Amino acid sequence: MISTARYPTPSAAKYVQQLAKHFAHKIEVRSDADTADFAVEAGTVRLKAEDGALVVRVEGEDAKAIINLRYVVDKHLVIFAFREGFTGLEWRMADEA
Numbered sequence: 001m002i003s004t005a006r007y008p009t010p011s012a013a014k015y016v017q018q019l020a021k022h023f024a025h026k027i028e029v030r031s032d033a034d035t036a037d038f039a040v041e042a043g044t045v046r047l048k049a050e051d052g053a054l055v056v057r058v059e060g061e062d063a064k065a066i067i068n069l070r071y072v073v074d075k076h077l078v079i080f081a082f083r084e085g086f087t088g089l090e091w092r093m094a095d096e097a
Contacts, residue, residue, distance in 0.1 A: 003066050005056045005073075005089035009081065012049035018080045019047055019073075042068040056089060066093075 009015065013034055020029045020036035029038040034049040043060030058069035074088045 001062060001066050002057065002059045002094035003070060003091050004058075004094060005070075005091045007054040007056070007077070007081075007086070007089055008052060009054055009084060010052060011081070011084070012052070012054040015054050015077065015080055016047045016049045019076055022076065022080075040069070040072065042066075042072070045069060045073060 007015075016031070016034060016036050020031035020038075023029050023036075023038050024031075027038055027040065029036055031037070036045075036047040038045055042065040043058060046057040046059075048055045048057075056073055058066060058073065060066045060069050070089070070091050077086050077089070080086075
């Protein structure tokens with residue numbers, strides 16, 4: 001299962017780098033200035049800074065894994081993006097239009 005979200009922000013690259021650095025303390029993270037990929041127990045996370053937005057893609061085996069992955073990303077962005085009033089991403093399943 002795949003779920004995606006897009007967060008409009010001028011700080012997308014900054015959040016990719018912050019999240020990558022944070023997770024790299026505990027797990028292997030592949031990253032560059034605009035992308036980061038990592039795997040946790042529930043599945044995989046892909047972060048990408050696009051023009052004016054942070055795009056997040058999570059992939060897990062089942063609905064429980066997707067919920068856990070979404071929670072991990074949202075929980076950390078609440079901390080890192082608090083100055084922007086971040087309260088959570090609007091997630092979509094990959095087959096949703």
